[in-house]
Amino acid sequence: MRYEPIDPQLFVRNRDRLRALLKPNSIVVVKANDIYPTNADGTMAFKQHADLFYLSGVDQEETVLVLMPDAVDPKEREILFVKETSEHIAIWEGEKLSKEQARKQTGIKRVEWTSSFEGWLHRLVPQVDHIYLPTNEHLRASVVVETANDRFIKCCQSRYPLHHYERLAPLMHQLRMTKDPEEIKFIQKACDITEAGFRRTLGFIKPGVGEWEIEAELMHEFLRRKSRGFAYSPIIGSGKNACVLHYLENDCICQDGDMLLMDVAAEYGGWASDLTRTVPVNGRFTERQRNVYDSVLRVFRGANEILRPGNTPLEYQKQVIELMEAELVNLGLISAKESREQGEDKALVKKYFMHGTSHHMGLDVHDVAPPHQPFAEGMVFTIERGIYIREEGLGVRLENDVVIGPDGNVDLMANIPIEAEEIEELMNA
Numbered sequence: 001m002r003y004e005p006i007d008p009q010l011f012v013r014n015r016d017r018l019r020a021l022l023k024p025n026s027i028v029v030v031k032a033n034d035i036y037p038t039n040a041d042g043t044m045a046f047k048q049h050a051d052l053f054y055l056s057g058v059d060q061e062e063t064v065l066v067l068m069p070d071a072v073d074p075k076e077r078e079i080l081f082v083k084e085t086s087e088h089i090a091i092w093e094g095e096k097l098s099k100e101q102a103r104k105q106t107g108i109k110r111v112e113w114t115s116s117f118e119g120w121l122h123r124l125v126p127q128v129d130h131i132y133l134p135t136n137e138h139l140r141a142s143v144v145v146e147t148a149n150d151r152f153i154k155c156c157q158s159r160y161p162l163h164h165y166e167r168l169a170p171l172m173h174q175l176r177m178t179k180d181p182e183e184i185k186f187i188q189k190a191c192d193i194t195e196a197g198f199r200r201t202l203g204f205i206k207p208g209v210g211e212w213e214i215e216a217e218l219m220h221e222f223l224r225r226k227s228r229g230f231a232y233s234p235i236i237g238s239g240k241n242a243c244v245l246h247y248l249e250n251d252c253i254c255q256d257g258d259m260l261l262m263d264v265a266a267e268y269g270g271w272a273s274d275l276t277r278t279v280p281v282n283g284r285f286t287e288r289q290r291n292v293y294d295s296v297l298r299v300f301r302g303a304n305e306i307l308r309p310g311n312t313p314l315e316y317q318k319q320v321i322e323l324m325e326a327e328l329v330n331l332g333l334i335s336a337k338e339s340r341e342q343g344e345d346k347a348l349v350k351k352y353f354m355h356g357t358s359h360h361m362g363l364d365v366h367d368v369a370p371p372h373q374p375f376a377e378g379m380v381f382t383i384e385r386g387i388y389i390r391e392e393g394l395g396v397r398l399e400n401d402v403v404i405g406p407d408g409n410v411d412l413m414a415n416i417p418i419e420a421e422e423i424e425e426l427m428n429a
Contacts, residue, residue, distance in 0.1 A: 003269040010281040012107040015140035026130040028067040050363040084113040137169040147193040177369035192271035193266040197221040222266040231272035242395030243388040244308035272365040283427035295327035312416035
């Protein structure tokens with residue numbers, strides 16, 4: 001078995017927490033993601049709808065979860081619909097979950113075949129007033145493909161036009177932003193696998209190596225340690241490519257004297273990790289590279305001190321920008337006079353540091369959360385600092401994942417080398 005079993009009580013707790021937020025006399029319906037086509041008869045790898053996985057733990061297509069807390073019959077208060085297997089499916093795709101396996105995995109007692117969903121829907125919906133349905137409301141989402149849940153919303157509203165329709169997304173964002181200890185266990189495992197991949201690459205990187213070869217080394221290590229691979233598309237950029245925030249080509253040769261930025265991390269059990277390290281291709285920092293690297297590392301540590309309960313994302317970013325501004329002045333990228341005279345938008349700072357400092361992380365690498373929500377214990381965030389000097393072809397970014405704790409943050413990547421001296425020592429061992 002690739003993954004260690006997930007405690008089904010996690011999903012029981014998650015459903016209980018959601019039920020506490022619903023209006024009386026409501027029903028929740030969440031459908032699995034589609035398997036998306038490519039060309040001809042090809043398909044992409046299946047990726048489950050994160051809310052459905054969060055509430056059930058089922059990573060299988062054609063799954064539907066129905067919650068109806070006020071149902072008169074207690075057996076109808078939560079129903080899971082799963083795809084029925086057949087000999088044909090077993091031969092071509094492999095066995096699907098049996099009803100008993102689904103019960104054990106989810107903690108849901110009533111499991112039916114997906115083929116019966118429409119009949120059940122027409123039986124249950126007339127008994128309720130409110131229908132909660134999921135939509136993708138992530139602040140960075142750009143949705144151009146109609147999903148299974150999008151289609152169901154249209155169908156449901158057409159079939160039952162006089163019900164009160166409610167947004168499930170804000171409730172799920174509120175729930176998912178604080179991580180259960182079971183979730184943190186799996187995120188930590190993903191971070192540990194990422195560490196193994198990073199350490200492997202340190203002995204492999206040298207002038208003349210292709211960025212794609214480094215990607216292959218990472219993938220090899222992730223897979224052999226039971227990850228399904230990258231938690232997101234890997235960014236492996238050397239030289240000027242390190243200054244492209246979402247560089248994905250990974251098709252250049254690493255040159256002597258350049259820095260190599262690797263924004264790469266593993267998933268485990270469905271949960272993500274997110275790491276960035278920047279190292280010298282030849283194993284030794286130049287004086288300029290070291291100065292920029294140390295500046296980024298100081299801001300990284302300063303950000304960790306202020307990513308604390310009660311602070312807000314906007315105020316936090318403003319405070320980090322001030323830390324970064326001082327470093328840019330020390331590096332000679334901004335003069336003291338320019339620093340004093342620039343406007344409140346800090347345009348000169350953003351020329352060299354143009355992205356956010358932290359984001360929620362969990363089932364999605366850019367995990368969901370209500371906007372402007374103050375930081376609180378149990379949230380998992382990245383801390384990612386960077387300085388990008390395009391005119392010098394030099395980009396440095398460092399990133400770790402932390403859990404906000406009561407007395408200090410817990411760095412889930414504390415064992416992954418980050419000090420410049422340690423990086424050089426490992427690369428030249």
